[in-house]
Amino acid sequence: MQKQDVKKRVKNFNEVALGLTDQEAQREAKGCLGCKKASCIEGCPVGIDIPAFIKLIKEKKYSEAIEKIKEKNNLPAICGRVCPQEDQCEKMCILFKKGKAIKIGYLERFVSDCQMQNKSKSKQDKAAKKKERVAIVGSGPAGLTCSADLAKMGYDVTLFESLHKPGGVLVYGIPEFRLPKSIVEYEVDYVRSLGVTVEPNVIIGRTAGLDDLRREGFKAFFIGTGAGLPYFLGIDSENLNGVYSANEFLTRTNLMKAYLFPEYDTPITKGKKVGVIGGGNVAMDSARCAKRLGAEEVTIIYRRTEKEMPARIEEIENAKEEGINFKLLTNPVKIFGKDGWVDEVECMENSLGEPDASGRRRPVPIEGSNFKIKLDTLICAIGQGPNPLLLSTIPELKLTKRGNIEADDKGITSMADVFAGGDIVTGAATVISAMGAAKKAAVAINEYLEKK
Numbered sequence: 001m002q003k004q005d006v007k008k009r010v011k012n013f014n015e016v017a018l019g020l021t022d023q024e025a026q027r028e029a030k031g032c033l034g035c036k037k038a039s040c041i042e043g044c045p046v047g048i049d050i051p052a053f054i055k056l057i058k059e060k061k062y063s064e065a066i067e068k069i070k071e072k073n074n075l076p077a078i079c080g081r082v083c084p085q086e087d088q089c090e091k092m093c094i095l096f097k098k099g100k101a102i103k104i105g106y107l108e109r110f111v112s113d114c115q116m117q118n119k120s121k122s123k124q125d126k127a128a129k130k131k132e133r134v135a136i137v138g139s140g141p142a143g144l145t146c147s148a149d150l151a152k153m154g155y156d157v158t159l160f161e162s163l164h165k166p167g168g169v170l171v172y173g174i175p176e177f178r179l180p181k182s183i184v185e186y187e188v189d190y191v192r193s194l195g196v197t198v199e200p201n202v203i204i205g206r207t208a209g210l211d212d213l214r215r216e217g218f219k220a221f222f223i224g225t226g227a228g229l230p231y232f233l234g235i236d237s238e239n240l241n242g243v244y245s246a247n248e249f250l251t252r253t254n255l256m257k258a259y260l261f262p263e264y265d266t267p268i269t270k271g272k273k274v275g276v277i278g279g280g281n282v283a284m285d286s287a288r289c290a291k292r293l294g295a296e297e298v299t300i301i302y303r304r305t306e307k308e309m310p311a312r313i314e315e316i317e318n319a320k321e322e323g324i325n326f327k328l329l330t331n332p333v334k335i336f337g338k339d340g341w342v343d344e345v346e347c348m349e350n351s352l353g354e355p356d357a358s359g360r361r362r363p364v365p366i367e368g369s370n371f372k373i374k375l376d377t378l379i380c381a382i383g384q385g386p387n388p389l390l391l392s393t394i395p396e397l398k399l400t401k402r403g404n405i406e407a408d409d410k411g412i413t414s415m416a417d418v419f420a421g422g423d424i425v426t427g428a429a430t431v432i433s434a435m436g437a438a439k440k441a442a443v444a445i446n447e448y449l450e451k452k
Helices: 022-029 050-058 062-070 076-082 104-118 141-152 181-193 210-215 246-255 281-292 313-321 431-451
Strands: 133-137 156-160 197-199 218-223 243-245 273-277 297-301 325-327 330-338 341-355 361-365 371-374 377-380 418-420
Touching: 022 050, 022 104, 050 062, 050 104, 062 076, 062 104, 076 104, 076 181, 076 431, 133 141, 141 156, 141 181, 141 218, 141 431, 181 197, 210 218, 218 431, 243 246, 246 281, 246 377, 273 281, 281 297, 281 313, 281 377, 297 330, 341 377, 418 431
Parallel strands: 133 156, 133 218, 156 197, 218 418, 243 377, 273 297, 273 377, 297 325
Antiparallel strands: 330 341, 341 361, 341 371
16 A cells, blocks of 8 residues: 655654555455455454455445445444454455465455545444433444444444543544544444434543433443553653653544644643653554654664564554664663653663463563663553443452453353443453454343343
8 A cells, every 4th residue: 555755754643554546446356366265254353244345346336345344344444444454354365375365454444435535424224213222331442333233223322431532542542644533533423323322521430320320221331441541660760751651642642632732732742762662553653653743763662572563564664664763672670860851761681481371472681781771751552451430330340350341252241231342351452353342242232132
């Protein structure tokens, strides 16, 4: 896919990937073999009929192609941009072994963009209206998906969001240059068009509790609040000015538009020498945002090698193209400050030992290898956990040792009328895996209400 010129894109927040032309989409689609036993479908967490929608692209039936996708996926314009297809549907493509897997994600984005450009609306068969009310807590990918599926079944659905804009991690976490917020708004509007009521600025567990909602007539609940509580390293001086969690840094940058200061009056430290701890997509997003905010030097500090990095290969390549430095096999052990601000970070070099629970080789610190990196900003992007704001108000809801909701594969929890899915259950994962869990939970909610 064509990309914005690197010299220009590091100075703006416009989308980097430019999408496929009609000719490029046709050429890519024609490479699909249309397998009768399509393993690519098995690799899709929401079960899109991939050969069918690609066949429609070959026939230039783009409107029909997007409708075929929306039979299973309510957020195709988003998934076509941020879904890790290379580890899912494309990896299962029969052409993958030859290094020629069909770019399924590019084609999904192409037909989604066609629909948006043509300003056409999706047609949905309306199910008979059901009287039961269902409350969805959290408007990220899981909440949006569960809302849409239940609305299609005919339920009266209300989606509650704690922030002032719906979208969850899609609006506060993923930068504009990777996922334009107009795309998220477009997809949220589609969910609204199905009859879902969206209520922002409502913190369930604080503004109102589940018992309050039960008194209002809600008969079932889906919790899709994600993993919004940042983890820190637990080393000296993490409370210095200039030390950010990736959550705060990205929320200020993306949702609160700090990159458009002073048009948006959101303060943020625009460091000259920025360090980012971590190797996932959140770390890449943080580093690339810092670069666009004016940093002269941005360094990714990661404790393993590039091979073990959980970030998408595409995002690692984009970061390298944009001049982001990579300090690998490196682990921060102490932060030093000057006049209350971060000044440098002391690190140790690592070697790789035996694989740990994640299947990746465990980093082992090398004694006596300590060195320092001069910094004025440090961003911690080592993962997130469940926010206890809601969960602390539901003591009867069973949690795991890590504080996530304990739920089975269908999203059923220890409380009969409460269901859950996405990162609040699994810990931080992908957009599409959260959507897959939400679809299963919607089916389980329907079965529960029908039996009741």
